[in-house]
Amino acid sequence: MSEKEPLPPGSWASSAGRRRNMQAIRSRDTQPERLIRRLVHAQGLRYRVAAKPLPELRRTADMVFRPVKVAVFIDGCYWHGCPEHYVPPRTNPGYWSDKVARNMTRDRDTDRRLLDAGWTVLRFWEHESADVCAAKIAATVGQMRAVQGTSKVR
Template identity: 60%
Template sequence: MAVPRPARALNEGVRKSMRANRGRDTGPELAVRRLVHAAGLRYRVSARPLPALRRTADLVFTRRRVAVFVDGCFWHGCPEHHTTARTNAAYWAEKVRANRERDADTDRRLGEAGWTVLRFWEHEEPAAVAERIVAAVRGARDTRGG
């Protein structure tokens, strides 16, 4: 069976735009991290909650088993802000569909392993997101025991 080749940018402008998209340390993620850190919480960045599962969360509170994802509106199909790609539309529609399916699978697997999963959209107000994270982490039971 042939392995599908990744889509190639049609022009240099598109290529530069795609390279500028970050997988971590995005503006919305950094804003949330600053506020959560200022609230006194410490976390791991871009880490696997479950080492055997090849999925990384944006913030991971290992002892409290809380995994936080700040999802991009385009990449994860935000119902409010997702836009249809003008070029290579079929490829991008499939990419977003697969991302959403993987997100749901990740949520299910982490939940089954006893993790609290928090997902936010990049457009959500960072202060409100940080407040929900702080409440969830402080309300979660420490898994160290004792």
């Protein structure tokens, strides 16, 4: 699809180029996620990747430690409205700003539902130190295992 080609009917993109760009953005396995996962795995912890903590909830966490009920989210600064790094879009601002606002609302709803179901929710921004994130994840999982009296690796 070149810049001159028409957009498919009902497309949200402001141009064919923008559409290609947005379709190329990963929703999982981003560089920050992979780095944090590698560090957590190196500490001997095992987890599910891009899994639903609650089967009835159509939302996935980046890392799920099911036995101890810990869900980890690594949020992108743009898509989740980071207070430090979010820059409002210049192209089609109404659509994209509304999308980010909906993402933020959904994030809070997800947190509430997981907390109500007895889960511990950890959220990190993509710009945070992977070492610090991995250490906090390992500490939290360790604490939850101690509370539950479990020593399982998974």
